[in-house]
Amino acid sequence: MKIAFSPCPNDTFVFHAWAHGCIPGAPELDITYADIDVTNGLAASGKGPDVLKISYAALPWVLDEYALIPCGGALGRGCGPLVLTAGDKSAAGSGSDTAATAPSMLSGRRVAVPSERSTAYLLFRLWAAQAVPGGVGEIVVMPFDQIMPAVRDGQVDAGLVIHEARFTYPAYGLTLMRDLGSWWEDDTGLPIPLGAIIARRSLDLAAIANWTRQSVQYAWAHPEASREYVMSHAQEMSPEVTDAHINLYVNRYTESLGEDGYAAVTALLSRAAREGLVPEIDPSLLR
The missing domain is CATH 3.40.190.10 (Periplasmic binding protein-like II)
Incomplete structure (x- = not known):
């Protein structure tokens, strides 16, 4: 399965277990590491991989082809720009x-x-x-x-x-x-929607969500297992900054968006549409 996500510590931490064959039944990953601006473009091109990490802001342009996976992404509190x-x-x-x-x-x-x-x-x-x-x-x-x-x-x-x-x-x-x-x-009063995991609608979306969630849970259960992998992609960050990055961006919303998460995404995109910054979306396409 082809996937693209950033080399940032939160993404490598989340996907380490799946990338290293630690999730029973999950397919082998063919990984492209790219900045989120690149993955946004890949998704919008129609020629992107099966699964991608993109910005929530890019969702309105890709929802016809890709579905939002309700785990694995970056959404939380105290972690905004x-x-x-x-x-x-x-x-x-x-x-x-x-x-x-x-x-x-x-x-x-x-x-x-x-x-x-x-x-x-x-x-x-x-x-x-x-x-x-x-x-x-x-x-x-x-x-x-x-x-x-x-x-x-x-x-x-x-x-x-x-x-x-x-x-x-x-x-x-x-x-x-x-x-x-x-x-x-x-x-x-809502959390901040930053990065979303999306997958092609033609795929088994429930299975992809399950493998992604298991990878998140494995990362939490075995935090040292991913250390070498995370640091090898950490772009010269110190271990202290890397840990702070993971602790901030990998949280309960990474395991499951939940109602607060969906409300935050809907609020962001609807406000942005009213300002003319993104196309309007059909909220039913988010679930």
Whole structure:
């Protein structure tokens, strides 16, 4: 079975057991490791593999061909993207805004984002519609690992960051303007839908969900079994950052979306559709 997911620690942790033949009856995996922006494109092309990890933001373009698998993905609380600037952080976290942390400073400015088909981007646009007078200026798409250096070096005015950047941005001397996960949770009371596992509708979807769920459960039951595999793909992350990444993004929603999870996905995509950011979807196609 052909599958594509990112080399990020949460994905390799989740799929280690299946990838290494630890799930009875599960087919052998032919794995492509790719950034989620690449897997989004593979799914939309119609020529993607059997199973993929994509952004929830990309779902509206692929639901005719692919079904959402209700486990294995990344959805949770306290794990959202961050808006960062290079300004003075003396008031960051103090409950007041400096010029560097006031959303109004983004009016007409350049903001770097990792993709325009990502949950991070949807959350940013939904937040900016409320918080940035007149809207932001130019959106600059760049690989996520280049965003923090670009903000630090003044190439852009702010950056939208994801993944392990939550833990490493202080090393770049950057300032947190807004945690968009916290904003989303405060605004909706729902968890944040980040990455989804999808499979071709022509396949045995119940079996794929079962094998994926067993792989998640195996990972939790044998956390050291995947260590070498995870670290070999961890892009020079420290073991401490790798563990923090897994602990944040692999949670009860990874084992089962549940009603909260489905509600979060529906809320995100329906709000984004109203803003003209994604096509409208038929919510029945999510289940």
